[in-house]
Amino acid sequence: MAIDRWIALVILMLCLAYGYAAYFTMDGLLPPIMKQRPIWPSTFPKVLAVGGILMSLSILLNLEKPPAKDGPADINLSRLGDYNVGQALMLLGLMVAYALLLRPFGFLAATFLFLSGGSFILGERRFLLMAVVSAIAAGFIWYLVDAVLGIFLSPLPFFLNGG
């Protein structure tokens, strides 16, 4: 089964769960007075669930003819081995780390580490240049966002921030 049909299957499961919630569990908590109204919080989701289920079934059962492959696709799954999957995964990991460390480390340190870590993963080995670029960028962006745009970004790690 091609990947697009596997995805349709996953989405079908999601829609079924969503539909189950909309049809069977959502209305239980509805106050009686709301039940007098022609529209409930679950009305629209019910319609959407049916639509989503029908469409995912249509893909799953191949009701629509898949397009004739014209030329190399956007990116080709069968060539997955040639791609830098490892790098991509490491960068995603780095993004998650950034999300988790942004508060405790403060903007400046976290951004510095993110930018230098990112270029390191991509193969940069000129450490001095890397450090200089990341430090200047982190400082400049912080200045831009905090001072020019007036959006507060805690710059320093928590222990230097007075709490």
Add this chain to the structure above:
Amino acid sequence: MLEGLMTGLSTAFTFTNIMMVIGGCLIGTFIGMLPGLGPMSIIAIMIPVAITIGDPSAALILLAGVYYGAVFGGSTSSILINAPGVASTVATSFDGYPMTRQGKAGKALTVAAISSFAGGTVGAVLLMIFAPALASVALLFHSSEYFALMVVGLSAIAAFAGTGQVSKALLMTFLGLIMATVGEGVLFNAPRFTMGIMDLQSGFGFITLAMAMFALPEALFLVLDPNRSKTADGESAAEIKELRITKDEARRIAPVIGRQSIQGFFIGVLPGAGATIASFLGYAVERNIASKEEQEQFGKGSVKGIAAPESANNAACTGSFVPLLTLGIPGSGTTAILLGALIALNVSPGPRLMIDEPEIFWAVIISMYLGNLVLLILNLPLIPYIAKVLAVPRNYLIPFILFFTLMGAYIGQNNATELLILVGFGICATVLRFADYPLAPLLIGFILGPLLENNFSRAMQLYDGIGFIWERPMTLALLVLAVLLVVLPSYRQRRARDRAEGVADGD
């Protein structure tokens, strides 16, 4: 109209707003040139900035400037390094890149800039004529017609998705609508589908989603496939000289620009069609009607081959503002993001915009003229310098793109969970892109979701049920149109397939 123009002029011609246009165009061109960041991602990144400005006119002028700049920047990278940042500038690379290889990059850029300017300007004039007329019709609409109209818009986007893609586009639309129901709605003061998670109480952030759907997968693809991010190598892009075009060339491209600006505009007005179709169609039409010897030139560096897609895609970008400003319905991913920004700024686009807040409407139109002018007289001479950005090595480029997507999602919400949601959705979006699922319908569905549900609920309440569907002829007609839009192409395709199979069997 004259009165409106004056309002627009007085709003747009303040020092701040002119700076917004200039700044927006420059930022847009600068970032738009980078592979991996199309107009949608750039606008999404700029939204927190625009919201901080606070004044809706200024914010919209800035975003519009960024949009034009990004489209122009995309053409620049198509011409210089054959790396179109967005689909709508692919057609430009057909003739633009051959010209660069012949050492005529400067000329190609000039033709592109002039055509973009003309396309954008003609588009703005047509917008000025058609938008008020359409808005006055739209004022007659009730919530049920709005609901139906949005359904038409959504199904048109799916119908234009291409052969074999209609159910995928529709599924993505439904998924977007489903995601929009998560969180506390405006209509019912109760959270829905939050699964008890506090961070989902206010729903998914649309900037986060926009970043996850477009910027992040594009950046990941750059990592996965190093060939995608070919930045200027040996045949350096820095060698841009001879910006001038000859009289003869000007004479040859003038009718092309005229035709394609008008055609592009009307294609742009249609939901879902947009700049990409306009540019390819413009290119094809001009090649077909060109003389024999000129046809030979297409694909080898014809000035007409640059003028056609460039004027068409810019006119189409302007055209896509028509449904946004008059009906409040976005026809493309970019205008959907602009709609999200407008809602965040407490402006509700729609037919009443022109009556309630005429200064916003007219300021946008004036900013279109200004933006086009800025691109022509400011950007063109600066292009050789701006093009240096193409020489940034990917080891630095990609971490910065990733960082900007993170910042875009973080600044708006100041919530680190948003970043985890971003990464999660980004991975899902990348997988979906692998399987050829179109992502713009998802985002459009997500942004239109609350509006669609509100109008649906209002109509339901007014008519005490779904009676509004057959009691209001206009609603019925629109809904039938929506169904036809989806069914007809699939039906015709099915018949064509059956016939083809029949022939094959017969043989």
